[in-house]
Amino acid sequence: MTVDGTEITDIGLPPGARVIPDWITPAEETALVAFLDEGAWSDELRRRVRHFGYRYDYRARIATPESRIGPLPEDVQGLGRRMVEDGIFARLPDQVIANEYLPGQGISAHVDCQPCFGDVIVSMSLLSPCEMQFGCVATGERRAAILPPRSLLVLEGVARHDWTHAIPARRSDIIDGVRVMRGRRVSLTFRTMRF
Numbered sequence: 001m002t003v004d005g006t007e008i009t010d011i012g013l014p015p016g017a018r019v020i021p022d023w024i025t026p027a028e029e030t031a032l033v034a035f036l037d038e039g040a041w042s043d044e045l046r047r048r049v050r051h052f053g054y055r056y057d058y059r060a061r062i063a064t065p066e067s068r069i070g071p072l073p074e075d076v077q078g079l080g081r082r083m084v085e086d087g088i089f090a091r092l093p094d095q096v097i098a099n100e101y102l103p104g105q106g107i108s109a110h111v112d113c114q115p116c117f118g119d120v121i122v123s124m125s126l127l128s129p130c131e132m133q134f135g136c137v138a139t140g141e142r143r144a145a146i147l148p149p150r151s152l153l154v155l156e157g158v159a160r161h162d163w164t165h166a167i168p169a170r171r172s173d174i175i176d177g178v179r180v181m182r183g184r185r186v187s188l189t190f191r192t193m194r195f
């Protein structure tokens with residue numbers, strides 16, 4: 001398999017990353033998307049986003065204590081509490097970004113802000129599956145994995161700090177050898193502020 005012309009030798013997740021399938025039910029998924037769609041999505045990027053807890057500044061690439069919006073909405077806070085109960089976070093996540101990806105939209109390779117955000121990053125996938133690509137900053141090694149809807153992707157350790165993650169901006173993915181057209185995907189990324 002090749003990703004952007006680079007041969008991928010080891011398909012899968014980088015060390016320190018795991019996918020927890022079916023972490024929420026289809027009914028919870030529907031309710032969450034409805035909640036997100038009731039509010040105002042921001043058009044500041046090529047994909048739509050909503051920020052909760054603290055606003056992330058895409059130009060400066062930081063979130064600061066001054067960027068505080070307020071407490072997380074109860075629906076989102078409840079998921080954070082469940083992540084703490086499940087031992088995924090040691091303390092309650094307090095910064096969440098919702099991303100909406102329509103077919104053809106993606107997110108470029110990045111490491112989440114290291115001075116701003118803690119050592120665990122969790123991304124919840126809703127609606128459509130998609131491929132996420134990973135790149136080791138030191139060696140250039142590439143990996144890729146499919147994120148199923150209602151799953152959690154947990155990034156910690158090396159996967160959080162030393163590998164980039166990205167979603168290719170395309171309209172379909174190869175899943176189990178079959179080309180699958182993307183639908184609308186919404187994700188919620190949970191983080192803890194370091195401040």
Ligand SMILES: O=C(O)CCC(=O)C(=O)O
Nearest residue numbers: 097099107112123187189
């Ligand atoms: O959509 C995703 O699953 C990832 C989002 C992401 O990487 C981010 O918000 O930093």
Ligand SMILES: [Fe+2]
Nearest residue numbers: 110111112165
């Ligand atoms: Fe990220």
